[in-house]
Amino acid sequence: MNDFVNNIKKVMLVFLILFIALISYITYLYMFKSETAVASSYNQRLWAERNKVLRGTIYDKDMTALTKSTRISQTSQKLQYYQGAAFAHTIGYMDPRYGLSGLEKKYDAELMDDGDSSLSKFAFFSKDNEEKVGKGLRTTLDSELQKKAYNLLGNHRGSIVAMNPKTGEILAMVSKPSYDPNYLSRDWKSVNSNKDMPLLNRAVSGLYPPGSTFKTITAASALKNIPNVYNSSINDNGSLVVNGTRLLGDFQGESFGNIGFKSAYMHSSNVFFGSLGLDLGNKELKNTAEAFYFNKHTPTIGLTIENSVFPSYKSNEKGNIAQSAIGQAGVLVTPMEMALVASTVANDGIMMQPMLVKEILSSKGKSLEKLQPKQLGQVMTKENATTMKSLMRSVVSGGTGKGAALSNILVSGKTGTADHVEASKQEAPHAWFTGFAPYDDPQIAIAVIVEEGGQGGQLAATITRELIRTYLK
Amino acid sequence: MESLKEERKLLRYTYLLCIVLFLNMYFIGKDSFDNGALIMGAVICLIFAYSHFIIRRFFPDGDKYILLFSNVLAVIGLGMLYRLNSPNALKQLIMYAIGIAIFILVVVLFPSLIKFGKYKYFYMICTIILMALGSLLAKPTYGARNWISIAGFTFQPSEFAKLSLVAYLAAALQNYGRDTQGKSEIIKAKALIEPGIVVMVSLGFMVIQKDLGSALLFFAISITMVYIATSNFKYVLLCLGLFIIGGFISYKLYGHVRVRFMTWSDPWKYATSGGNQVVQSLISIASGHLFGTGVGLGYPKLVPVVDSDFIFAAICEEMGLLMGFAMLILYFLLFYRCMRVPVYSKDNFTRLLAVGYSTMIAAQVLVIVGGVVGAIPLTGITLPLVSYGGSSMIITFFSLGILQKISEDGQSYE
Amino acid sequence: MANISLIMRFAIIAIIYIIIIFALKIMYKDIKGGAKQKPIIRKSMGLEVMERGENFNLRVGAVIPLNDELTIGRKGDNLLILGDQYVSSQHARIYLKNTDYILQDLRSTNGTLKNNKKVNDKVGIKKGDEIKIGTSTFKVIG
DSSP, rough: OHHHHHHHHHHHHHHHHHHHHHHHHHHHHHHHHHHHHHHHOOHHHHHHHHSSEEEEOOEEEEEEEEOOEEEETTTTTEEEEGGGGGGHHHHHHTTTTTTEEEEHHHTTTHHTTTOSGGGGGGGOOOOOOOBBBEEEEEEEOHHHHHHHHHHHHTOOEEEEEEEOTTBBBEEEEESSSSSGGGGGHHHHHHHHHEEEETSSHHHHHBBBBOGGHHHHHHHHHHHSSSTTGGGGGGOOOSSETTEEEEEOGGGGGGOEEEEEEHHHHHTTTTTHHHHHHHHHHHHHHHHHHHHTTTOOOOOOOOOOOOOOOOOOOTTHHHHHHHHHHHOTTTOOHHHHHHHHHHHHHHHTTEEOBBBEEEEEEESSSEEEEEEOOEEEEEEEOOOHHHHHHHHHHHHHSSTTTGOOOOOSSEEEEEEEEEEOOEEEOOOOEEEEEEEEOOOOOEEEEEEEETTOOOTTTHHHHHHHHHHHHHHTT | OOHHHHHHHHHHHHHHHHHHHHHHHHOOOOSSHHHHHHHHHHHHHHHHHHHHHHHHOOOOOOOOOHHHHHHHHHHHHHHHHHHHHEEEEEEEHHHHHHHHHHHHHHHHHOOOOOGGGOHHHHHHHHHHHHHHHHHOOOOOEEEEEEEEEEEEEEEOOHHHHHHHHHHHHHHHTHHHHHTEEEEOOHHHHTTHHHHHHHHHHHHHHHHHHOOOHHHHHHHHHHHHHHHHOOOHHHHHHHHHHHHHHHHHHHHHHHHHHHHHHHHHHHHTTTTTTHHHHHHHHHHHHHTTTTTOOOOOTTOOOSSSTTTTTHHHHHHHHOOOHHHHHHHHHHHHHHHHHHHHHTTTTTTTHHHHHHHHHHHHHHHHHHHHHHHHTTTOOOOOOOTTSSSSSHHHHHHHHHHHHHHHHHHHHHHHOO | OOOHHHHHHHHHHHHHHHHHHHHHHHHHHHHHHHHOOOOOOOEHHHHHHHHEEEEEEOOOOOOOEESEEEEESSSTTTTEEESSSOSSSSSSEEHHHTTTTEEEOSSSSSOOEEETTEOOEEEOOOTOEEETTEEEEEEEOO
């Protein structure tokens, strides 16, 4: 009989162990695997939650609605994007099949939050048959400018970023080719297989060699590190030769002869700036670039910016060092970065945090939160910034940037013609223009890149001119 | 009488649980307050109060907690079922009432179970007929070939076969100790041949019918009963060995066994096909975190078969992982009370019978919860007392009734 | 409205764990008590001889203790042997069931009386009951 009781006890023990093992397994699963489970794409719960609330509206800076959401059924809604392809990359889209992008993704939590944190949620007698609407976003975008920028790029691929240098507010951000988010399911296949990548937001994710627009940074670095560089000069005979090796040459075989700092910048002398690069050395130039947020993550409101790249070179890599000073070699930038550079010069050397959203609103339009402009740092001294401002003015008034000049507004800027090699084929260079206006009290800073657009002083400069004309009229 | 106070306390908290649960559902009703929930809650309270009263009043000698724990589990199940699917919940309520009635009837009507130990061959024949019925008449449902439709009600004959198999084994093994006392190994082994064959034939039937869960269950029950009867660990090892061989053979032989194993090894890889159920179940459980999303606020319906096999996932999602753990603890406590019964019983047949039915319930819980969380391959077993399913409810209450009856007959209690 | 569930979920979990804790306490007490307690509660009960009738081996006032089982009859293998002619060879037995004693009449010819009522098969007996078998009468004491 005792034997029997012992057996029973042993069996109970076995089962106890099995139950404990099961509980432990579940605990282990919960502690380590639950997050991946919940985030998995097979989890439809988040979409069900998202669709419970009618998505909030996104507005431009003047409170004109850019999106509209209508409810189709209890579990789905339809989003309309009023401006279609022109705003596609900034606003993004929200679709159960294709996911989220742009502001729809960045501010997903706000747009699907009806903000009802009141205790009435728990009240016994309220009935929830009112349509819940998410919070709204007021962006910094200027619709007219955005549309104009989109049209100005015409059939070219490229990107335009326009911002307010004093506040960092993004006035326009365009990337072409684009797609119409109103027709996602119809166009998804062709959009995805298009080798020009319309889904890519070139403004913040496209990395290009900056070409001569980088000379702004080289100049800034020289002003900081080389005493009396402003008054220096060299003999530019068309090529930069060091130890018998030709490192680089001026554009289309030009040569400037005896040329000083200001002239070299105005006329974009590669030889001058290449030799500046050698004088500075890779380390100092890199430090300046990094002060401009190269090689590191730029904080933003509402954007994700790909890091611009300034490479490290060993001191014997003279060719690369010289080339990097004129924005070639391994240097890569986003159009947003170049806009920030122009903006910093225009803003007395203070770089502002790029912001795409200025206000969060309740579903009824009441202001819930005003997002404040923020300084990212004093990248250049005010003195040096003022010097750079005047240099950039001279580019437009008498240098390579005449194409951007307006009769009634003082435009400043820098051209860039960036050589690039795609699939080991030498293509037409990218056309760049970065600039700001007006000279006294700048209101707008712009970066334009036209892929394979040829010389920067032509197409890119004229686009900038028209944008400034539109904005400052 | 002290125990009466304790029982009353537990009973009171069970009432409270039932009330809170259904009150919750009252408030979350679709368009307005859901009166049906209140009625349902009240009816359930009445049923289990009544059952406790009857047992207490007329059969004060037996174990009280078996019924108490069972009722707590049933309340949770009915609550969740009501949230998932009200019409089914109503059917389940009826089944619950029938189950309790059967429970009481078993305790009242059956004479001393000791006498039942003589009908070994009757049980064997029943088992074989029921298993065969499953194969002959069944229509494939949910991948298993063992459901039969009679007069509009579907049931699984193999479930009932489980009952008679345990009875058979109890009858066959009851005299093992006495018959083989001091005899040689060979005679000891011979005594096990007949039950061994019956078990293997039944397992075979189940594998053919693709009811792998029941096969695993039978196996667990058989091993436990053999061990209890023979006290010989060697036989346990032998059985395990046979099981592994059998499993291996069926793996090679049957595609559906292979599929189950593959999807178990990495459910996420097969998330769109065979692994879909487990993946959704895991997501559901993870979404609930410790305290759950709150009744009605989660999305348990995204899990397939959520009202029967996967109801555990729904409970974890909406009532929390803590509730899931609580249920497992309760099932173990129920098992403990059930296993206590054979200790106090005088007769080998009833002892083995009690062990068999207790193991049946506990093993079922382990197998299905294990499958639902992906610890073991998924099988089509129901969670006793909680899953939607008439035959499951009836069989569980029948076994519990037998256990209660045995505890009645047993020696002194309290 | 549905958000009331957010509060109630805590209540639900609290209640279930209260149930579990109580249950565990009870089980624990049970395990502890079970080790000391033997399955049989020794209630010391006995049969006191009130009238010996024609059974001369009985003395009035004597107490026959009731243990697990007391067999009564004329045959010699009974624990309580009553020789009078109205007693059958296996007349009756008194046995312990859980905490009570049961008096079972073993289909005796002349029957067994409890408190002057005929016993049909089995009946429970308690302190103070009067049992009459043949010509002897006993009282249950304890």
